Amino acid sequence: MAKDLMDFTFTEDEQQVIDLAHEVCKNEVIPARAELDAKEEFPDKVLAKFKEAGLFSAMYAEEFGGLGLDGYIDTPLAEVISEYCLGVYTAFFASKLGSMPIEIGGTKEQKEKYVTQLASGDKIGAFGLTEPEAGSDVPNLSTHAEKKGDRYILNGTKQWISNAGRAEIYTIFAITDKSKGPRGISCFILEKGMKGLSFGKLENKLGIRASHTRAIIMEDVEVPAENLVGLTPNKGFIHALKTLNSSRPAVAGAGVGLATGAFKEAVKYTKTRVQFEKSVINFQVVQHMLADMAVKIDAARLLAYRAARASSTRNPDMAKYSAMAKYFAAETAMQVTTDALQLHGGYGFTKDYPIEKMFRDAKILSIYEGTSQIQKNEIAAYIIKESSKY
Ligand SMILES: Cc1cc2nc3c(=O)[nH]c(=O)nc-3n(C[C@H](O)[C@H](O)[C@H](O)COP(=O)(O)OP(=O)(O)OC[C@H]3O[C@@H](n4cnc5c(N)ncnc54)[C@H](O)[C@@H]3O)c2cc1C
Numbered sequence: 001m002a003k004d005l006m007d008f009t010f011t012e013d014e015q016q017v018i019d020l021a022h023e024v025c026k027n028e029v030i031p032a033r034a035e036l037d038a039k040e041e042f043p044d045k046v047l048a049k050f051k052e053a054g055l056f057s058a059m060y061a062e063e064f065g066g067l068g069l070d071g072y073i074d075t076p077l078a079e080v081i082s083e084y085c086l087g088v089y090t091a092f093f094a095s096k097l098g099s100m101p102i103e104i105g106g107t108k109e110q111k112e113k114y115v116t117q118l119a120s121g122d123k124i125g126a127f128g129l130t131e132p133e134a135g136s137d138v139p140n141l142s143t144h145a146e147k148k149g150d151r152y153i154l155n156g157t158k159q160w161i162s163n164a165g166r167a168e169i170y171t172i173f174a175i176t177d178k179s180k181g182p183r184g185i186s187c188f189i190l191e192k193g194m195k196g197l198s199f200g201k202l203e204n205k206l207g208i209r210a211s212h213t214r215a216i217i218m219e220d221v222e223v224p225a226e227n228l229v230g231l232t233p234n235k236g237f238i239h240a241l242k243t244l245n246s247s248r249p250a251v252a253g254a255g256v257g258l259a260t261g262a263f264k265e266a267v268k269y270t271k272t273r274v275q276f277e278k279s280v281i282n283f284q285v286v287q288h289m290l291a292d293m294a295v296k297i298d299a300a301r302l303l304a305y306r307a308a309r310a311s312s313t314r315n316p317d318m319a320k321y322s323a324m325a326k327y328f329a330a331e332t333a334m335q336v337t338t339d340a341l342q343l344h345g346g347y348g349f350t351k352d353y354p355i356e357k358m359f360r361d362a363k364i365l366s367i368y369e370g371t372s373q374i375q376k377n378e379i380a381a382y383i384i385k386e387s388s389k390y
Pocket of ligand 1 (some may be wrong): 205
């Protein structure tokens with residue numbers, strides 16, 4: 001039976017995945033995260049351990065070899081991994097993001113061929129929507145696909161793509177009918193190694209440096225027509241929107257996790273740091289800062305879990321819940337990491353403590369998967385739509 005929107009309890013299977021994720025992250029992510037960040041190194045070894053532990057398959061249906069949980073797990077799983085490292089989480093989840101358009105709109109054969117390999121973690125995926133001139137303004141895409149016999153010829157550039165270069169499977173959005181505007185976009189499955197497919201330089205980023213970001217360059221890439229997602233052209237915009245509505249609760253979960261990690265660091269530090277002959281946690285101003293953090297994190301968690309439940313039960317208002325959760329959790333992560341660094345004083349400004357990296361990592365949450373401003377546009381559109389009932 002479908003769970004109620006506000007039912008945030010975990011099933012036994014979900015709890016097992018969460019506990020296991022904590023264990024794997026404590027053993028594999030904590031020892032590696034500072035070096036991955038410093039060297040801007042892709043977390044291949046960590047992802048291999050995630051694969052071994054079944055964390056990729058936790059996010060997939062049984063028909064693809066997954067655990068058959070209903071998708072709610074993506075959000076608490078995001079929360080756990082991001083508590084330890086948002087860069088590792090981004091590399092991990094960008095693969096699922098690449099898979100989602102196929103899960104949503106693909107044919108049985110496409111799912112069997114591609115989703116199964118992503119679900120097992122045997123292959124890594126990536127999601128290619130953004131372009132140099134089309135970020136928030138998604139319909140302004142210029143990558144185009146021209147049908148020639150039994151192939152499509154793709155030309156264009158995708159910008160800021162997580163896992164680009166490392167991933168083996170790509171979902172790429174391109175125009176197939178310019179006269180139709182956003183309704184003339186289609187989604188294609190590309191494979192690394194296709195002739196004409198190359199990647200830009202590794203972006204030297206402020207944060208989430210374990211996650212690799214590059215441009216995708218397509219020069220006359222010949223894609224078999226059977227790799228058009230769903231085999232029907234001009235459905236790509238819907239696939240992209242549905243993907244983002246389903247993935248944003250998990251990104252909100254990532255914000256909650258990162259904020260939780262920063263909060264724990266702040267509590268640990270303020271308990272041990274002595275000034276004026278007492279631990280700084282004894283100052284009421286510090287306690288109030290911690291109280292504000294705790295309240296915001298809990299509020300963000302409740303929004304994230306509601307959005308996750310809305311997504312897993314296909315609630316008609318899931319886009320609103322997802323936007324609210326993603327916006328609030330991203331802003332919370334930035335505020336909490338800022339205050340947590342403040343409570344570390346000068347030590348927080350160095351790489352000797354994990355809070356410095358958490359602070360840098362937090363900024364991306366209000367940019368990728370739709371900026372905070374775009375989430376607010378979405379929420380406002382709902383307010384206006386619903387205002388006729390007021
Ligand atoms: C590290 C990283 C990883 C990423 N990974 C991926 C990925 O895997 N796949 C992918 O497809 N994309 C990815 N992106 C792209 C990301 O989703 C875009 O950067 C984001 O959507 C914003 O687009 P933009 O950067 O072009 O900013 P712009 O759209 O140019 O926005 C600039 C500013 O204007 C504001 N703005 C724009 N339009 C409006 C409006 N209508 N109302 C109010 N304010 C507005 C924005 O909020 C922002 O503050 C990634 C980006 C980064 C940095």
